[in-house]
Amino acid sequence: xxxxxxxxxxxxxxxxxxxxxxxxxxxxxxxxxxxxxxxxxxxxxxxxxxxxxxxxxxxxxxxxxxxxxxxxxxxxxxxxxxxxxxxxxxxxxxxxxxxxxxxxxxxxxxxxxxxxxxxxxxxxxxxxxxxxxxxxxxxxxxxxxxxxxxxxxxxxxxxxxxxxxxxxxxxxxxxxxxxxxxxxxxxxxxxxxxxxxxxxxxxxxxxxxxxxxxxxxxxxxxxxxxxxxxxxxxxxxxxxxxxxxxxxxxx
Amino acid sequence: xxxxxxxxxxxxxxxxxxxxxxxxxxxxxxxxxxxxxxxxxxxxxxxxxxxxxxxxxxxxxxxxxxxxxxxxxxxxxxxxxxxxxxxx
Numbered sequence: 001x002x003x004x005x006x007x008x009x010x011x012x013x014x015x016x017x018x019x020x021x022x023x024x025x026x027x028x029x030x031x032x033x034x035x036x037x038x039x040x041x042x043x044x045x046x047x048x049x050x051x052x053x054x055x056x057x058x059x060x061x062x063x064x065x066x067x068x069x070x071x072x073x074x075x076x077x078x079x080x081x082x083x084x085x086x087x088x089x090x091x092x093x094x095x096x097x098x099x100x101x102x103x104x105x106x107x108x109x110x111x112x113x114x115x116x117x118x119x120x121x122x123x124x125x126x127x128x129x130x131x132x133x134x135x136x137x138x139x140x141x142x143x144x145x146x147x148x149x150x151x152x153x154x155x156x157x158x159x160x161x162x163x164x165x166x167x168x169x170x171x172x173x174x175x176x177x178x179x180x181x182x183x184x185x186x187x188x189x190x191x192x193x194x195x196x197x198x199x200x201x202x203x204x205x206x207x208x209x210x211x212x213x214x215x216x217x218x219x220x221x222x223x224x225x226x227x228x229x230x231x232x233x234x235x236x237x238x239x240x241x242x243x244x245x246x247x248x249x250x251x
Numbered sequence: 252x253x254x255x256x257x258x259x260x261x262x263x264x265x266x267x268x269x270x271x272x273x274x275x276x277x278x279x280x281x282x283x284x285x286x287x288x289x290x291x292x293x294x295x296x297x298x299x300x301x302x303x304x305x306x307x308x309x310x311x312x313x314x315x316x317x318x319x320x321x322x323x324x325x326x327x328x329x330x331x332x333x334x335x336x337x338x339x
Contacts, residue, residue: 036285044278045256045264055268059277066281102288109284113277120273205254220285227292234299247303 012089014233015242021226028223035216039065042209050206052121057206059117065213067110067136069221071177073103073143074170081164091229093160094236096167097150098228102221104143111136122187131180132188135173142170 050057083092153159
């Protein structure tokens with residue numbers, strides 16, 4: 001284990017992760033808060049009304065950012081799951097376990113905001129024949145499946161391995177979600193090509209707010225997942241000396 | 252790039268060109284989503300640490316009452332007793 005693999009196992013040490021994130025979190029939270037604030041204010045006040053969608057285009061700034069980030073959960077859980085299966089690093093499973101419920105939140109918000117936008121622009125809240133909508137709903141149920149698989153299997157180690165496998169298989173659906181708008185063109189539009197020219201249909205006055213929001217939402221994903229993983233560490237490592245000292249020092 | 256505030260009055264801002272329900276419900280959901288996923292883990296952290304501290308101090312106090320550890324504080328006893336077994 002010594003030598004060139006040392007960094008890998010140190011990276012997998014819950015204590016190492018906890019101490020590093022204690023130092024990173026204030027910065028991550030600061031930049032996240034700033035970007036989200038700028039993104040929200042820009043989207044609500046400064047975004048020009050779209051020539052077709054009017055003020056409902058303000059919804060898309062949130063929708064696009066959250067939807068994009070929601071697609072990262074299965075790949076993330078699959079990578080963490082592979083590390084769990086191959087190297088049995090505890091930390092990877094702690095991340096995977098807490099990613100599933102957070103992913104369900106992201107996916108739910110994507111569906112809800114999309115539906116609220118669609119009720120105006122498409123004149124319908126839901127369309128069963130649209131592949132993007134249905135594959136996204138499927139991702140929501142897949143995530144609920146991963147969460148219940150974890151609680152249903154009594155042995156923690158077996159549960160971790162089963163969830164890892166389901167996460168790897170679930171990545172297929174991410175590909176389907178991603179390309180659904182190109183393969184079956186029904187209601188949901190493909191991504192609009194961005195333009196550098198002010199005044200064009202998707203010029204910078206529209207997409208810069210979205211770009212800021214995307215970075216802000218990804219940082220939020222990271223912060224929230226780190227906070228949940230740190231709790232998991234405190235619970236699973238509650239017999240370790242450093243966790244006990246931390247608890248005794250807490251108020 | 253920034254084309255100025257798009258509304259002339261506050262009431263116009265709230266009305267969102269007739270789509271107040273759609274725009275504001277999306278931003279309300281977004282706010283709940285952001286606050287919940289930060290506040291809930293922070294609250295849980297507090298509960299975990301509090302529970303852990305209570306367990307440790309209660310065990311320490313039991314040992315203290317038994318009078319085996321001289322003038323050590325209860326939590327010092329529990330740390331010493333339980334930590335000793337874990338460290339390899």
